[in-house]
Amino acid sequence: MKKLALAVVMTMASSFCAMAANDVTKSPPTAPYQQVSKLVKLPDFLPGMGQLFVDPATLPAGPFLAYDHDGKLVSTIYMLPIKDLNPDKRFDNLAAPGGNVDHVDVYYNAGHPGVEVPHAHLVLWHVSVADEARVAK
Amino acid sequence: MTLTRREILGAGGGLAALSLSSSAVWSGEIVEIEMQGRNDGSQVWFDPIGILVKLDQAVRWTNLNPGNSHTTTAYSPKNSGRPLRMPRAAKSWDSDYLMPGESFSVTFTEQGVYDYYCIPHEHAGMVGRIIVGEPEANGWTKLAGADDGLPEEALKAFPTVEDIMAKGIVRRA
Numbered sequence: 580m581k582k583l584a585l586a587v588v589m590t591m592a593s594s595f596c597a598m599a600a601n602d603v604t605k606s607p608p609t610a611p612y613q614q615v616s617k618l619v620k621l622p623d624f625l626p627g628m629g630q631l632f633v634d635p636a637t638l639p640a641g642p643f644l645a646y647d648h649d650g651k652l653v654s655t656i657y658m659l660p661i662k663d664l665n666p667d668k669r670f671d672n673l674a675a676p677g678g679n680v681d682h683v684d685v686y687y688n689a690g691h692p693g694v695e696v697p698h699a700h701l702v703l704w705h706v707s708v709a710d711e712a713r714v715a716k
Numbered sequence: 717m718t719l720t721r722r723e724i725l726g727a728g729g730g731l732a733a734l735s736l737s738s739s740a741v742w743s744g745e746i747v748e749i750e751m752q753g754r755n756d757g758s759q760v761w762f763d764p765i766g767i768l769v770k771l772d773q774a775v776r777w778t779n780l781n782p783g784n785s786h787t788t789t790a791y792s793p794k795n796s797g798r799p800l801r802m803p804r805a806a807k808s809w810d811s812d813y814l815m816p817g818e819s820f821s822v823t824f825t826e827q828g829v830y831d832y833y834c835i836p837h838e839h840a841g842m843v844g845r846i847i848v849g850e851p852e853a854n855g856w857t858k859l860a861g862a863d864d865g866l867p868e869e870a871l872k873a874f875p876t877v878e879d880i881m882a883k884g885i886v887r888r889a
Contacts, residue, residue, distance in 0.1 A: 622783065622784075622785070686758060687758045689842070691757060695835065
């Protein structure tokens with residue numbers, strides 16, 4: 580009986596996770612996510628990243644959800660100010676709603692509206708390296 | 717100083733015809749400054765970063781960076797209380813965010829040295845310097861007021877007044 584209950588709970592948890600992932604796999608993701616280009620003055624589609632959505636309450640770190648021209652999720656991006664990468668600051672328990680990660684990129688960004696200081700982009704790609712081309716332009 | 721409202725340039729924008737050379741700076745045409753950046757946002761800059769122009773000459777900044785927004789904003793107490801790094805008698809300017817393809821112009825009617833920055837990229841050293849006419853080269857920032865509060869990256873990026881006076885145009889190293 581205990582095994583059955585555990586199986587039911589695990590199935591429910593698995594379904595819930597799948598539902599949560601489904602919520603963000605297609606653009607636009609549901610609230611609290613908002614389109615970045617409607618929050619700050621930035622192009623709607625950013626070459627190399629895609630169309631971005633973020634929950635404003637999570638700024639600057641994010642996660643930012645990035646979609647291709649067909650509205651499919653391609654990556655989850657975290658933006659970590661360089662000045663905050665120090666012994667007195669931590670970024671814990673950042674949400675990761677995008678599902679499976681194929682590979683990860685980390686690179687420096689000089690800043691942009693919304694995160695107006697130099698910061699690191701930590702990119703969890705949900706597509707293959709070859710499919711990064713979907714957001715190249 | 718005359719400020720013009722933003723304008724969206726059509727494809728091409730005629731920029732090629734206005735590419736900078738020393739003679740162009742002194743020809744009375746609008747002087748062009750490009751707002752540029754790498755696609756991944758790792759580097760951003762004004763090109764040229766330093767320039768010498770005539771009194772009453774216009775300068776036009778255009779955002780040619782497809783993946784980012786930029787501003788041209790004078791160092792002036794009128795812009796968020798920033799230190800004065802331009803002639804006291806001159807009017808300050810702030811373009812607000814320029815999207816890719818947008819431009820903003822200023823006509824300089826006071827001789828002197830003008831420093832400006834890009835709001836989201838000042839900490840990455842995206843600043844520029846314009847010299848109008850033939851101002852006093854030495855100690856002008858001390859007289860004007862200040863390095864106070866400027867990020868180290870910005871202070872390091874300014875070309876020297878002497879270099880701009882000698883070359884007319886200074887590009888980013």
